[in-house]
Amino acid sequence: MRRTVFFISDSTGITAETIGNSILAQFEGVQFDKHRLPFIDDAHKAEAAALRIKTRYAQTGERPIVVNTMASRDLCDIVATSGGLMLDVFAPFIGPLEDELGAKRSGAVNRSHGLVDFDKYEARINATNYALSHDDGIDVDYAQADLILVGVSRSGKTPTCLYMALHYGVSAANYPLTDDDLDKLELPARLRPYRDRLFGLTIDPQRLAQIREQRRAGSRYATLQQCRWELEQADKLMRREGIPNLNTTHVSIEEIASKIFDRFGIERTMF
Numbered sequence: 635m636r637r638t639v640f641f642i643s644d645s646t647g648i649t650a651e652t653i654g655n656s657i658l659a660q661f662e663g664v665q666f667d668k669h670r671l672p673f674i675d676d677a678h679k680a681e682a683a684a685l686r687i688k689t690r691y692a693q694t695g696e697r698p699i700v701v702n703t704m705a706s707r708d709l710c711d712i713v714a715t716s717g718g719l720m721l722d723v724f725a726p727f728i729g730p731l732e733d734e735l736g737a738k739r740s741g742a743v744n745r746s747h748g749l750v751d752f753d754k755y756e757a758r759i760n761a762t763n764y765a766l767s768h769d770d771g772i773d774v775d776y777a778q779a780d781l782i783l784v785g786v787s788r789s790g791k792t793p794t795c796l797y798m799a800l801h802y803g804v805s806a807a808n809y810p811l812t813d814d815d816l817d818k819l820e821l822p823a824r825l826r827p828y829r830d831r832l833f834g835l836t837i838d839p840q841r842l843a844q845i846r847e848q849r850r851a852g853s854r855y856a857t858l859q860q861c862r863w864e865l866e867q868a869d870k871l872m873r874r875e876g877i878p879n880l881n882t883t884h885v886s887i888e889e890i891a892s893k894i895f896d897r898f899g900i901e902r903t904m905f
Contacts, residue, residue, distance in 0.1 A: 636665045638690050638698040642683060642713060644705060647672035653723050654701035666699075674704060680712035687716035705739070757803035765795040768807035776807055776828050781898055783808040784825070784872075785835040786816075786864040787855075788845045790882040790890065794835065797887045798894070802902040816867035821875050833894050834872045834879030839865050841883050 639658065641650040647670045658666055671683050687698050700718040704710050714720050728739050764778065769792055776782055783791040783806060791808035798804040815822055825832060839861040846856035854860055872879050878897055882890055895902070 635663060636667065637696055638667045638669070638694060640669050640671055640683075640687055640690075640698055640700045640718065642671045642674055642700055643703045644673065644675040644709065645703070647703075650701045650703040650723060653703075654721075657701075657721075674709060674713070675706075677709070677712060680704075680709045684713050684716040687713070687718045691717055754803060758800060761799035761803045761805045762796065764805040765792075765799040765807070769795070770808060770810050774824050776824070776831070778805055779807045779828065779831055780805045780900065781831045781833055781894065782806070782825065782828055783835055783894075784811060784832055784877065785837075785879075786811050786842070786861075786868050788842060788849065789835045789837045790887070791835055794882075794887055794890050794894075798891050802891070802895075802900075804895075804900065804902060811864070811868050811871070813864075816864060816871065819867065819871050819874060821871070829875070829877075831898075832875075832877045833897060834868070834877045835890070836865060836868060836872075836879055836881050838881065838883040 639654065641647050641654050643650045651668075651670055655668075658664075671686070674680050674683050687700060690698050698716070698718040699721065700713065700716070701721050701723065702710060702713065703723045704713070705724070710720070710722065732738055768775070768779065770787075781804070783795060785791055785808075787810050791810070795806040795808050798806050809822065809825060821829070839858060842861040842865065843856055843858045846853070846861065850856050869879075871877075880890060880893055885893075894900075
């Protein structure tokens with residue numbers, strides 16, 4: 635089975651897409667063609683979106699699914715003329731909140747991801763700069779790090795650090811375990827003062843070989859034998875040093891970050 639899904643929003647569409655994908659993931663037997671329609675914030679754009687959805691309906695003969703986070707009831711009604719299955723993400727919450735707060739929703743557009751707290755925004759920018767300058771051992775000023783990810787090359791350290799910085803303002807450095815580190819099976823001297831901030835990432839050797847092959851095709855670096863050796867040595871080192879770790883093979887970046895935060899007791903809200 636194959637169905638079309640539209641994530642539609644009067645802002646970036648991040649909320650609609652994130653919640654929508656979480657829901658769609660429950661239906662493993664269905665393939666979804668996904669489309670994001672952000673910034674649908676006036677009647678003209680809503681009419682254009684409705685036309686696009688209606689056209690897709692005619693092309694496929696299957697009613698498109700519309701995951702909607704538009705705040706304006708009028709814009710929602712326009713898009714609903716498309717005939718798509720409208721799933722209003724906010725609907726189950728607005729009524730109870732209005733009753734609880736004794737206030738009506740404003741219906742104002744572009745509010746989901748507005749820049750509300752400049753301090754938090756600056757913290758995210760600073761954390762991102764920190765992650766970039768402390769990527770793969772480029773800089774070794776770890777004193778300001780909230781945490782340090784360790785692992786073999788291409789095990790997911792860099793994207794995880796950037797995700798935590800961009801979304802949560804967490805200053806995360808990463809250190810790639812080299813052949814020399816793995817031969818000695820000793821924690822590098824520059825990391826020893828920060829042992830309590832270390833967290834290891836590992837990955838299945840077959841997946842690591844695939845990733846490395848895309849980066850350096852035909853190299854020793856990408857061979858399954860080399861990947862297996864590095865991962866086995868890294869596992870021994872982490873166990874010897876008592877470094878908590880996580881296999882990233884089948885885990886999303888979001889889940890990796892959540893597990894790391896839970897381990898270190900870090901409580902941050904997104905954005």
